[in-house]
Amino acid sequence: MIIKPRIRGFVCITAHPDGCEAHVKEQIEHVRKNGPVKDGPRKVLVIGASTGYGLATRIAATFGSKADSIGVFFERPPQDGKLGTPGWYNTVAFDKFAREEGVYAGHVNGDAFSNEIRETTIQAVRKHLGQVDLVVYSLASPRRTHPITGETHRSTLKPIGQSFRNKTVDTDKGVVSEVELEPATEKEIEDTVAVMGGEDWEMWIEALHRENLLAPGATSMAYSYIGPDVTWPIYRKGTIGKAKEHLEKTAGKIDALLKMTQGRAFVSVNKAVVTQASSAIPVVPLYISILFKVMKEKKLHEDCIQQITRLFTDQLYNDRALLFDENGLVRIDDWEMKKDVQEEVAALWPKVTTENIEELSDLAEYRKNFLKLFGFGLPGVDYEADTDPQRDLPLLNEG
Numbered sequence: 001m002i003i004k005p006r007i008r009g010f011v012c013i014t015a016h017p018d019g020c021e022a023h024v025k026e027q028i029e030h031v032r033k034n035g036p037v038k039d040g041p042r043k044v045l046v047i048g049a050s051t052g053y054g055l056a057t058r059i060a061a062t063f064g065s066k067a068d069s070i071g072v073f074f075e076r077p078p079q080d081g082k083l084g085t086p087g088w089y090n091t092v093a094f095d096k097f098a099r100e101e102g103v104y105a106g107h108v109n110g111d112a113f114s115n116e117i118r119e120t121t122i123q124a125v126r127k128h129l130g131q132v133d134l135v136v137y138s139l140a141s142p143r144r145t146h147p148i149t150g151e152t153h154r155s156t157l158k159p160i161g162q163s164f165r166n167k168t169v170d171t172d173k174g175v176v177s178e179v180e181l182e183p184a185t186e187k188e189i190e191d192t193v194a195v196m197g198g199e200d201w202e203m204w205i206e207a208l209h210r211e212n213l214l215a216p217g218a219t220s221m222a223y224s225y226i227g228p229d230v231t232w233p234i235y236r237k238g239t240i241g242k243a244k245e246h247l248e249k250t251a252g253k254i255d256a257l258l259k260m261t262q263g264r265a266f267v268s269v270n271k272a273v274v275t276q277a278s279s280a281i282p283v284v285p286l287y288i289s290i291l292f293k294v295m296k297e298k299k300l301h302e303d304c305i306q307q308i309t310r311l312f313t314d315q316l317y318n319d320r321a322l323l324f325d326e327n328g329l330v331r332i333d334d335w336e337m338k339k340d341v342q343e344e345v346a347a348l349w350p351k352v353t354t355e356n357i358e359e360l361s362d363l364a365e366y367r368k369n370f371l372k373l374f375g376f377g378l379p380g381v382d383y384e385a386d387t388d389p390q391r392d393l394p395l396l397n398e399g
Helices: 017-033 052-065 086-101 115-129 186-196 199-210 239-261 284-297 304-316 339-351 363-372
Strands: 043-047 068-073 105-109 132-137 143-145 152-154 164-170 175-181 214-224 264-269
Touching (some): 017 052, 017 304, 043 052, 052 068, 052 086, 068 086, 132 199, 143 186, 186 239, 199 214, 284 339
Parallel strands (some): 043 132, 068 105, 214 264
Antiparallel strands (some): 164 175
16 A cells, blocks of 8 residues: 555554654664664663654664663554554564664563563563663553553643643644643542553562562663743643652662662653654644754754663763762753753744744654654655555564
8 A cells, every 4th residue: 555644633643664664774873873882781671662762762772782672562563454553663673673683672562551461571571581681661651551450540631730821833734822721630630640650660670670580780761851841831740740750759769679789770851852642742842843943953953862872872871870960860851951942942932823933943843753753754765655564573472
């Protein structure tokens, strides 16, 4: 079939397998260009490994350190002529390139919140990796069925305490408008923390520790975001922010556990990038579009793979030390949060309208990054060619 992008709201419902492969290859080439990572990870588990920062971290470890890895994700494979999800095609491509690199790459597809997938992954780690020296927690899910209570929690994107009104943009149509969100209920706050907080990360680490699958000196990290004042009511001071606070507090508990074997755990605060998750948050796409313009002009622009490569080479490995802020967080959003960058973004924010958005922001770059998530707009891909959507992937939880 000939595959074209079909966008509904903030989601593209099609994905191009050859484009996803080209996107993965582009990220691999960036890692290789930066050279090998000294004393990098050797055995890696990535929970949430098929898109965004999780995929970028797996790529950085595999092609910067020749690390063997297992990735856990929840993606829909192609079936009966229907397209798979971009995360599925990303992982098919990653598997291909990892094999060419001569490193082990195992894949578990299923609900990472479930005891079943956790147990399957633990058995796979024991069999194929022995022990892991890096565990990355990078799940992004709108819901979680609790493995103990059986209750299904659903996250919400809402402010807390009072309603919130500000600008947003329809990234497809380029229309700037105002959005108003009502404050979250206590139940919605609790549910969002249950889905996006640190409880599940802690469950994974405790299970790996219990089974003696964490190597001495092992590192575990999760990802978070803080952002500027303009997004705080909906993000940092909203329901998601409460979940991130819980995640960050959990990092301290996991760090204490890992320190028993000279290990460590931390949360890395990353910059705003275009992901499937961030595109769903009101206000954030407009902020990112303006941010891209400012950071590109200052030659500071980074996507996921540039961020993670910098984390690996400048802080995590290469005989470097992690740099923590006053709250115990590693900040690789430092370029985004530079005073001059934020001052320019803040100056542009009130001026942006539907009529001038192309001039005052880089909405074109936002759209380009958004489509790349689904395998579209990559150089070297013939999007007019007939493409077989069926791409198979060996899974550790099958057969």
